[in-house]
Amino acid sequence: MRRVFLFVLIPMAVACAIPAESVNAQSQVAAPPPQSVPAGKVLLPNKAGSAKFAVIGDTGTGDKHQLAVAKQLTTTRSQFPFEFVIMVGDNIYGSNAAKDFEKKFSTPYKPLLDGGVKFYAALGNHDDPSERFYKPFNMNGERYYSFKPADGVRFYALDSTYMDDKQLKWFEDQLKMSGSEWKIAFFHHPPYSSGETHGSDETLRTQLEPLFVKYGVNVVLTGHEHFYERIKPQKGIAYFITGSSAKLREGNITPSDFEAAGFDTGYTFMIVEIVGDDMYYQVLTDTGKTIDSGSVHRVGKVEPTPNRTAQPIVPTTGNGKKLPPAGDRK
Amino acid sequence: MKVIRSFGVITVVCAIGAAPAVAQKKAAPGPPKPQISDATREKAADQNANPDALVLADFQKRIDAYMAIHKDAAKDAPPQKETNDPAKIKAAQEALGARIRAARANAKAGDILTPEIRNKFRRLMYPVVQGPAAQGTTGSAKAVKADVKDELKENKEEQAEEGGKPVVLKVNAMYPPDSPLPSTPPQVLMNLPKLPDQLEYRIVGKTLIIRDVDANIIVDFVPNAIQ
Numbered sequence: 001m002r003r004v005f006l007f008v009l010i011p012m013a014v015a016c017a018i019p020a021e022s023v024n025a026q027s028q029v030a031a032p033p034p035q036s037v038p039a040g041k042v043l044l045p046n047k048a049g050s051a052k053f054a055v056i057g058d059t060g061t062g063d064k065h066q067l068a069v070a071k072q073l074t075t076t077r078s079q080f081p082f083e084f085v086i087m088v089g090d091n092i093y094g095s096n097a098a099k100d101f102e103k104k105f106s107t108p109y110k111p112l113l114d115g116g117v118k119f120y121a122a123l124g125n126h127d128d129p130s131e132r133f134y135k136p137f138n139m140n141g142e143r144y145y146s147f148k149p150a151d152g153v154r155f156y157a158l159d160s161t162y163m164d165d166k167q168l169k170w171f172e173d174q175l176k177m178s179g180s181e182w183k184i185a186f187f188h189h190p191p192y193s194s195g196e197t198h199g200s201d202e203t204l205r206t207q208l209e210p211l212f213v214k215y216g217v218n219v220v221l222t223g224h225e226h227f228y229e230r231i232k233p234q235k236g237i238a239y240f241i242t243g244s245s246a247k248l249r250e251g252n253i254t255p256s257d258f259e260a261a262g263f264d265t266g267y268t269f270m271i272v273e274i275v276g277d278d279m280y281y282q283v284l285t286d287t288g289k290t291i292d293s294g295s296v297h298r299v300g301k302v303e304p305t306p307n308r309t310a311q312p313i314v315p316t317t318g319n320g321k322k323l324p325p326a327g328d329r330k
Numbered sequence: 331m332k333v334i335r336s337f338g339v340i341t342v343v344c345a346i347g348a349a350p351a352v353a354q355k356k357a358a359p360g361p362p363k364p365q366i367s368d369a370t371r372e373k374a375a376d377q378n379a380n381p382d383a384l385v386l387a388d389f390q391k392r393i394d395a396y397m398a399i400h401k402d403a404a405k406d407a408p409p410q411k412e413t414n415d416p417a418k419i420k421a422a423q424e425a426l427g428a429r430i431r432a433a434r435a436n437a438k439a440g441d442i443l444t445p446e447i448r449n450k451f452r453r454l455m456y457p458v459v460q461g462p463a464a465q466g467t468t469g470s471a472k473a474v475k476a477d478v479k480d481e482l483k484e485n486k487e488e489q490a491e492e493g494g495k496p497v498v499l500k501v502n503a504m505y506p507p508d509s510p511l512p513s514t515p516p517q518v519l520m521n522l523p524k525l526p527d528q529l530e531y532r533i534v535g536k537t538l539i540i541r542d543v544d545a546n547i548i549v550d551f552v553p554n555a556i557q
Binding site: 093094095098101102128129130134135136140141161164189203204 | 415507509510511516527543546
């Protein structure tokens with residue numbers, strides 16, 4: 001009897017002795033299973049004349065992980081000739097002396113730069129705003145800017161660290177003027193995120209989401225969280241987080257109502273192709289493993305677009321099922 | 331009897347386990363007390379105004395005065411242009427910084443961020459850095475707490491990883507380019523007065539600095555902004 005009593009009480013005592021914070025350990029959240037896609041295989045249509053690009057985020061460390069992702073990105077381009085790369089911020093971490101631009105940008109991506117690939121950067125919270133004068137970032141000396149890489153496709157780079165009225169007005173004016181079918185916003189802080197560390201930036205969501213909805217922004221690309229996450233369409237808008245192209249917060253994704261897929265155990269980048277009303281995406285790791293892919297279908301009128309309806313996202317590999325054990329994933 | 335003793339042991343163990351959490355709650359500092367100068371109080375009474383509003387108006391006036399110097403110095407400095415050579419970006423910053431430094435050679439800490447402005451800033455930052463949001467355990471308060479603490483932790487880690495020269499907290503000093511530029515959580519920025527595009531807030535350790543982005547110099551700072 002006494003043994004039984006102690007058997008029950010000792011674990012209770014141990015539980016009490018652990019500080020409260022560590023009792024509620026967060027469980028890891030699902031990502032689509034890799035299925036049987038051969039390493040490095042590109043699943044996108046790869047059609048001639050389509051808009052092809054890659055997305056990387058939180059890159060500027062200059063360490064082996066950035067180099068590994070950059071190498072895989074270069075390998076991928078030999079199959080899928082993307083013309084430009086979107087950088088969702090934290091382009092130069094830490095020291096930002098002249099030599100750091102080489103170590104943390106131009107050296108890792110040299111094969112791509114030499115191949116004529118253009119990079120378009122947004123500023124992250126770790127970036128010096130003077131990066132906007134660095135020509136290879138193609139920011140035209142501005143903290144926020146837009147560009148049109150192909151007919152019917154316009155990108156808007158925003159500075160989410162300093163989201164003030166002036167920038168919001170600029171963004172709204174730009175959206176009003178645009179006749180592009182595809183409006184893609186990219187910036188650093190995610191309005192929706194299942195990250196344990198940061199989570200959703202609700203203030204930013206309050207500021208930007210009404211504009212996205214009113215003017216028909218189709219897709220939002222962000223970083224900040226050091227993992228990959230695809231959010232279930234919110235008010236008809238597809239949100240992606242790609243903040244693990246050099247930094248990683250393992251096991252940082254927590255369960256949430258809005259997560260469609262997530263991957264927090266490896267370094268990743270996205271490749272994207274826009275063909276007509278469909279945007280195809282594929283997310284690969286630094287070893288070439290596909291961890292998510294699918295398409296976003298654009299619906300609704302182009303201009304004006306006040307009555308935009310949902311943008312269904314169709315995953316083609318996995319659909320947010322539970323991941324295998326952490327050790328088996330990378 | 332032994333059963334009672336076991337309960338006693340468990341109670342003690344539980345108390346020890348819970349102690350750090352209790353201690354943490356007790357240790358959380360209260361909001362800074364307002365420190366308004368007599369002159370500002372008198373002025374507020376005369377104008378039937380809120381003393382805090384006068385403090386912030388005074389801050390704006392001092393920032394405007396700084397910006398007049400900045401703009402004047404920028405007229406003679408080589409303009410910042412897009413370039414493939416980051417060294418040229420740094421050189422343009424240094425050139426402007428040298429001109430601003432010369433124009434305000436006698437500037438000292440507290441010229442812009444006076445003691446009562448510093449106090450106001452500490453009070454503005456308190457809610458998200460140490461106040462209710464920072465102590466929050468649910469919903470958006472939890473997110474704010476995590477975000478603020480994580481960014482401050484990341485800043486420390488970067489400094490440790492990258493080394494670099496320590497930041498000299500001195501008005502007019504150049505922000506060392508080989509030191510990490512620490513981030514400032516958006517929640518903190520939301521609570522502070524907006525700055526012109528040429529200036530920004532950064533948190534270095536426990537100090538809030540105002541940095542001239544174009545000139546890469548420290549304009550002024552608030553020591554112990556995070557207590």
